[in-house]
Amino acid sequence: MKYKNSTAQTLVSMLASDRIFLQACVELAAKGQMTCAPNPPVGCIIWRDGEVLGRGFHARAGSGHAEVNALSDAAAEVRGATVFVSLEPCSFVGRTPACAQSLIDAGVARVVVAAVDPNPQVAGQGIRMLRDAGIAVDVVELASAKECIQGFAKRITQQRPWVRIKTAASLDGSVALANGASQWITGSAARADVQYWRARSDAIITGVGSVIADDPRLTLRDANYAHATAPLRVVLDSHGRIPSGAQILQGPAATLLVHQRGRGSSELAAGDHVQQVHLADGPRDLDGLLVELGQRGCNEVLIEAGPAVVGSFLQSGLWDEWIAYVAPKVLGADSQSMADLVVSHLPDAHQARLVQSVQIGDDLRLTLRP
Numbered sequence: 001m002k003y004k005n006s007t008a009q010t011l012v013s014m015l016a017s018d019r020i021f022l023q024a025c026v027e028l029a030a031k032g033q034m035t036c037a038p039n040p041p042v043g044c045i046i047w048r049d050g051e052v053l054g055r056g057f058h059a060r061a062g063s064g065h066a067e068v069n070a071l072s073d074a075a076a077e078v079r080g081a082t083v084f085v086s087l088e089p090c091s092f093v094g095r096t097p098a099c100a101q102s103l104i105d106a107g108v109a110r111v112v113v114a115a116v117d118p119n120p121q122v123a124g125q126g127i128r129m130l131r132d133a134g135i136a137v138d139v140v141e142l143a144s145a146k147e148c149i150q151g152f153a154k155r156i157t158q159q160r161p162w163v164r165i166k167t168a169a170s171l172d173g174s175v176a177l178a179n180g181a182s183q184w185i186t187g188s189a190a191r192a193d194v195q196y197w198r199a200r201s202d203a204i205i206t207g208v209g210s211v212i213a214d215d216p217r218l219t220l221r222d223a224n225y226a227h228a229t230a231p232l233r234v235v236l237d238s239h240g241r242i243p244s245g246a247q248i249l250q251g252p253a254a255t256l257l258v259h260q261r262g263r264g265s266s267e268l269a270a271g272d273h274v275q276q277v278h279l280a281d282g283p284r285d286l287d288g289l290l291v292e293l294g295q296r297g298c299n300e301v302l303i304e305a306g307p308a309v310v311g312s313f314l315q316s317g318l319w320d321e322w323i324a325y326v327a328p329k330v331l332g333a334d335s336q337s338m339a340d341l342v343v344s345h346l347p348d349a350h351q352a353r354l355v356q357s358v359q360i361g362d363d364l365r366l367t368l369r370p
């Protein structure tokens with residue numbers, strides 16, 4: 001059949017190339033993922049006549065947004081260009097000027113957006129501003145664009161961070177032997193993979209039980225993520241049991257101790273990097289804890305804790321994603337389950353939905369959703 005260039009075919013191929021450019025924007029956005037909180041990661045590409053004129057991503061709150069960085073990256077004139085951006089351009093003057101206005105001033109002809117900004121201060125107004133100025137705007141929704149801002153979206157709309165649980169257990173769901181031995185259950189590749197989730201988290205939550213048992217540092221030590229902002233280390237410690245010599249109390253990363261009201265460790269010789277908060281019901285008030293972390297600008301938090309904390313997060317239903325590493329080994333009947341909870345009736349079991357499974361070294365990594 002002879003190829004005939006109809007309007008419909010032109011539209012179809014335009015849509016296909018829009019998606020390819022937007023996907024490249026999402027990949028650019030990821031470069032800012034570990035540093036941009038509380039802002040969302042965003043990537044932008046400016047294109048005209050078959051040529052990329054400029055690229056930009058948002059690296060840090062208070063510094064240039066993706067669009068502005070792409071505009072300044074463009075050496076050539078951008079008048080009449082198409083702008084691809086993974087998130088709707090902002091419409092308000094915040095820490096930085098409104099991107100929609102900067103694009104209008106630059107005289108671009110078309111803007112293609114992969115996700116509408118869930119921020120109520122924007123929520124479609126950026127698109128409206130551009131259209132009012134005579135710029136053609138197409139929203140080509142991309143699942144990957146939504147996914148990369150899921151932490152920001154949850155905080156800005158529900159005032160709570162995206163909660164990701166991480167577990168590393170044996171085939172029979174155990175995280176330690178009866179004598180407490182737990183190093184290591186998963187192999188080195190899986191443990192290295194955990195560094196990625198730590199690096200993209202704004203806080204890591206653990207329980208005082210794990211601090212007493214393992215004395216973890218919960219710091220980033222992978223050179224691949226040297227640029228990442230160090231996550232806040234959060235210790236759930238109702239009664240102020242944390243040993244004053246615990247490694248987690250050492251800087252330079254910040255640590256937040258969560259106590260029950262009236263309790264706490266006043267005698268802790270804590271430096272500026274250690275803060276304490278008191279919740280009415282202590283760390284049992286998981287929702288109060290999430291609100292506190294949302295107020296501190298956390299978009300994504302990682303639960304890296306023992307069976308008590310993991311069990312209470314599962315039971316509370318206050319989780320969004322679960323990264324479960326499974327090692328092909330059996331620890332046996334007297335080993336410790338990953339979650340301190342009792343299920344008496346099968347229909348009451350905590351059912352998760354499997355969305356991905358990948359082999360990491362000799363282990364398996366399951367991505368689960370509620």
Ligand code: AOF
Binds near residue numbers: 057
């Ligand atoms: C964009 N491009 O690259 C990002 C956007 O306080 P500000 O001025 O940094 O504004 C932060 C808000 O801007 C943030 O809450 C979100 O709505 C939007 N993020 N918008 O056009 C970007 N990061």
Ligand code: ZN
Binds near residue numbers: 066090097099100
């Ligand atoms: Zn902006």
